[in-house]
Amino acid sequence: MKNSLGRFVGEGFLPFTTSNAFVNKKRIKIPEKKTTHQEKMVASLSEVFDKLHITDGMTLSFHHHLRDGDKVLSLVAAEIKKRNLKNMVLAPSSIFPCHHNLVELIEHKNVVQIYTNYVNGEVADAISQGKLAKPLIMMTHGGRPQAIESGYLKIDVAFIACPNADSQGNGNGFFGVNACGSLGYAISDMLYADKKVVITDHIVPEVGECEIKSEYIDYVLKVDSIGDAQKIVSGTTKITKDPVGLKIAKEAAHFLDLAGIIQNGFSMQTGAGGTSLAVAHFVKEIMIEKNIKASFASGGITGYFTSMLEEGLVDRLYDVQSFDLEAVSSIGKNANHLAISASSYANPFDDNIVNQLDFVILGATEVDVHFNVNVTTSSLGNIIGGSGGHADTAYGAKVTMIVTPLIKSRIPIIKEAVTTITTPGSDVDVIVTDRGIAINPLRQDLIAKMKDTNMDIVPIEELWQRAHRITGIPAKLSFSQDVIGVVMYRDGTVIDTIYRK
């Protein structure tokens, strides 16, 4: 079966039709799972496994707020290995290079399936090589809470790394030696998983504001370390100094200004990449020059945005994950820096933040002439990431802008067809590159607004040609018929399938 974008959909999955097809569907919510346990402190992970009868084939979940500094997933993986459990299913919200010890478990069939929103590093390489027994299920940040609350993704045990907790399992990410800020991705797991375990390295009598609530928590385990919060800064969270990135960012901000989007009360999300943050920087310059104030910024929050909050340039920050230690420090002390759950952030069935965004700035590894975007695989077909909130924000924001060089490492970014569709072209409005800007023909309003400006706006086919004039036409890659992954759109339908090379 093929979906509406012409991509293969395997048996047992629903095909993607349109990005707004879900509006006609009913929200399904399984009952929340509260605990009856009174004595929650346990001495070891082994005791947790014994008490919860964790056995072959169970589904265990994790959040990724400690990003590349997380140790909790690796601790649990080590226990799976020690017990030689088989056919386990893991559902971490993201997987980073620090989780490399999963590779051995995948190779030995201890772990046979993974549900995640983003995967990078050795685990991604192993899956790209076809080592995972069952297809990887790639979700979005909004799709994952939807899948959990509906019961589609049934979690047996959720392991919740919690930097600051009490003995009953109340907790937050704001304080402690490994404070990592918002714990937004853990909230659905806390509400709906069958059993929940808080793993912390910082027990306190009172935690203050509770993101994690004791009524849902079955056990609390204190370990020496849940990770290294210094490593939450696992990508760039500083404004790029690269002149190409700066040029793109300046053009992007100028576009938003000319299109009349930067007005009092506007809202934005720019992500944490160097170029995306540079867009925020140039937007900030426009705001100061025109005395404009934003209502909110959302998503992954960096110190750049907490500074804007402190300077009074933005009223509120909706933080689903803190990308650097400045953001971590801010969330515990600034009342307008609000931790939100992944569901409140982007669940299509929730009253979510992404639908209130005026614009979002996103990246791409590939964009095709139909504006479809790939952030899941490289142009060589290897898994290198995943949607995260890409498809969610692209759907919700009034203007979705992709910022990317036209050519990366001699490879043109604009393709006739992307290797993997992560975000449908119908939700992508503008592509800003270093060698021209393309507006989706579906956005005639934007085309009309930009018509008499001096910006270099061309059809996307022209961008494609411009790239080819420099690089030549790259040979097409061929893939095997072996399915190694499924890319789920935020509503649970399948937007694309990933094949082994």
Place this chain on the structure above:
Amino acid sequence: MRRSCLFIPSSNPGMLQSADIYHFDSVIFDLEDAVTLSEKESARELLKNFLVVADLKQKEIMIRINGLDNEFAIADLECIVCDEIDTIMLPKARVSDIVYLDHVLTQIEQKKQLKKKINIVPIIELASSLLEVEAIAEENRVDGILLGAEDLTSDMEVSRTEEGTEIFYPRARIAMACKAHKIDAIDTPYTNVNQLEGLQRDALIAKGLGMNAKACIHPNQIDMVNQIFSPTKQEILKAQKIIAAYEQEKKGAFSLDGKMIDKPIIERSMKVIAKANKFGLI
């Protein structure tokens, strides 16, 4: 008429490939200081091949060749002079060097049957060059002069400073010579690429002394340099108002908003409008 002139090392393929994306007025492909001795030949070949395919959207292409005091300069010229380039930038230039370069260029232009005449931008990097800058400015083909402050201050045995007092005199003298011959006075680059505030301060000093352009050694400097050496919105509006009033009054001197407007002010306004037109500001 230039504002920003970006240096790009000819030995760096990635930087050559990105040259078309920046908003400079001139690009200077460097075969001299940015290229090591062992790469001189390969850089020259790379640049030659790049120029065949480059699409720099009508921007001026300058080539900084090696100095005429070594064996690379003539090889540079023989290899690189073609219809795709506009200007040769000559290091440590003396009047005699420019006369010689003019002669060599004439020969190459004839031999290769070029459709255009190549210009020369000499660099004032020696005290002896500065002392003959007026003569340099009136030489055939010279349509701009660049101050090379690093070499000049080395020749003078003085330190370079953030304030730039040591190059006050060279800046002023070069600017004067250039203005007298209606050619571009191009200021020395500001070398701290991470300090845009410093660049701004430095460029404003140069502008205040009559320089009308500045060399850039990093793409991130271009926007600031363009901004400083362009007329401001207010200057353009004022110039437009004066010219409109002049065209209506049809007198050599008249009053506008209580101020007397005469020939020098009208001419200055015309220059502002010409610059604004040239740089697409109106």
